[in-house]
Amino acid sequence: MHSIMEHMKMDVIFNLLEKHRLEPYYNKFLQLGVKDERDFIDSLTEEDLTNLGLSQVEKNRYSMMTKNIGRFRAPAHPAAMPVQKSVKSFSLQYTYPKCPELKHITDMDPAQNTIEDLMLRICHSESIPSSKGVCLYTFDGMPLTDDPFFNTWSLQDRHIKSGDVIYAIFTPKENLNTAPPNSQQLGNETFGTDTVRCHVMLKGDFEVNVDLEKDTIANLKKKLANESGIPAHVLQYKGETGTGNTLENCGISEGSTVHFSLSSFSEELPDSRMFFKDDVKPSVQQTPKGISALLSSLYIIKVGPPLATYGN
Template sequence: MEKIYQILEQNRLEKYYNGFCNVGVKDERDFIDGINDETLVNMGFTQVEKNRFKKMKEAIQRFRAPQQEVYKTSSNMQKSLKTFVLRYTYPHCAEPKEIRDMDPAHNTVEDLMLRICYQEGIGNSKAVCLYTVEGMPLTDDPFFNTWSLTDRHIENGNELYAIFTPKENLVVNLQVPKRPQQELLDISGEDIVQCHIMLKGDYEVKMDLESDTIKDLRQKLSNESGIPENVLHYKSNPVGGTLKAAGISAESPVHFYLTSFPEDNQDYHESVNFFYNDITPSVQQTQKGLSTFYSTLHTIKYKYSGDGFKKVIGYIRKLSGCNPLAQSLYQQMCKNIMGTKTQKF
């Protein structure tokens, strides 16, 4: 029943906790199929509170997968679809937690993030970052968070690692791109250009190599693939205006990668930026303490990094149980690969 109170509290409806208990609410599913407008009126809900309850109910429905379909065979035997189960853990978590009622084909990574916050009773001041069990970040780019669990290759039985961080750390001047509407583009052109988009596959686009530019190719590829144009980025730096001048031909594929971060802002992790004090710690720290920490980390990076640091990282992994921490340090100290901002948390 503590979870019921937390749900109501998050929606500023906690004063009705006893009332819901009296009408028989025992878990969040009862809000969906056991409470109607008449119940709310009898409990004294105002119109504003009814709107909050409606929003809460929609959120609960969003977090839950559709009821498992049941199929009947000719012998009247029934079988249900296989249950999709995910496990997650986080710092100081006694044992892995389970999520059982999500639909991997329809629920997105963003849904999963919200569901974990909801399940853990995380308030509005914090958000969650997700990592693979090995410690690699899953939620760096808000564009990929709009993909389904299936598209992000999050599979039944996977275990994830969660880190809760103040929301201001995730505030970026980005808008999640929307899928382009089908436009009547000029499809003239006799040259078939083969394009490969990371994680999405191959596409063919009709172009005029003599006159079309990379911008034209991105626009047509966006229309063909359904991927927003501003997250499609050409892997090479074109040296000329036209496709032909950029060295693009019908014989070799053109590679595009996906990111919602602007091209001039993708090197956050280069140079010493990773060691700047630009995030809010989950546990309050003094400025002097943070300065000492970042300065020490920076010094270790440039004086003691390399394969010899692997044993230290092994100790850190074993003592902390935090694979994202160990993975981030391994990239920094042993591989000279700067981490992302999500890894910095």
């Protein structure tokens, strides 16, 4: 059993080096005594890397690798005992299809490690190739990773508690949601003496000074982003658009409360023909007929009659 565990650790180390294009040095690192990923952070020196023959470019890759390891390992804070205590008492379990038993994670800091860090940690622990990513769900099925913006929040902010069980689905990266580029034109900086209260979902209220007669929703988003620290492109206005471009035309007045939700994606409904387009690469090979039958079934359940063109 001991030899099996050691072999698994070696596989994890090789996979980590391979992802950062350092696998030619795998045996040399083992000869130096590297036994798990923590050794890369606290046991090797610049001189060791030079003696191994790493070029400057390869040292840069090594530096990036140690930064990634630090993301899924709880940071050390020797002088901060409360943080150390919270790290020691925090643990998670995760599983995935055909997983023989629950896997345990015991060394993450819920106040500092993010959902992205958890994704990275699970992919690393399971030696998932770089061509694949992971979707995470609570054990009762609520998606945790469907919006890239929320993946930057800490485990604590996402209300993940010690002892929770996370369900993981590994899938080709092209199936994962990625944040669209922020192409929104926010306009020039404006000033005003009117005050509006902006309520942001999950983040609370912020007071913003605007010019109701000149400022637009885009201007308001920019000012709210500066005030709240939330990127403007994820602030989604929840209100009437009115008859013109200005806040006044949208029915916003002095003292109004303007509501915003948080999402990396526009809330405009997609065209159904695009929404049900065969654009997902399944982990298990499917026939076009099988994919067509599945999508048609979903279409019946969710929105209406089946699409006659599916299966052609």
